[in-house]
Amino acid sequence: MAEEGKLIGKISHYFNNIGVAVVELTDSLKAGETIRVVGGETDFEQVVDSMEVDHKKVDKAKKGEGVGLKINQKVREGYKVYKV
Secondary structure (H helix, E strand, O other): OOOOOEEEEEEEEEEOOOOEEEEEEOOOEEOOOEEEEEEOOEEEEEEOOOEEEOOEEEOEEOOOOEEEEEOOOOOOOOOEEEEO
C-alpha cells in the first residue's frame, strides 16, 4: 500500500475483548470514510461503520475528540490512523 493518506490520529487504547479502539483525533472523521491503521507489522484499511464519542453513537467526530471505533484487526496503542 503506497498511499498512506492523511494522518488523522493515533490509537490511545484498544479493548481486545470487544475489538474497539479509541482514536485520539488530530483531524475530523465521519462514518463511511475509509481509514488506514499502521503500526508494527499491522497495515490495513477499513470503512468506519460506526463510532462513538463518550459512549454515544455519532456520525462524525472533530479534532481533539477521542472516538471509539470497531476495528477489524487487533491493534496496539500508538498505531497511526490515516484517512484514505
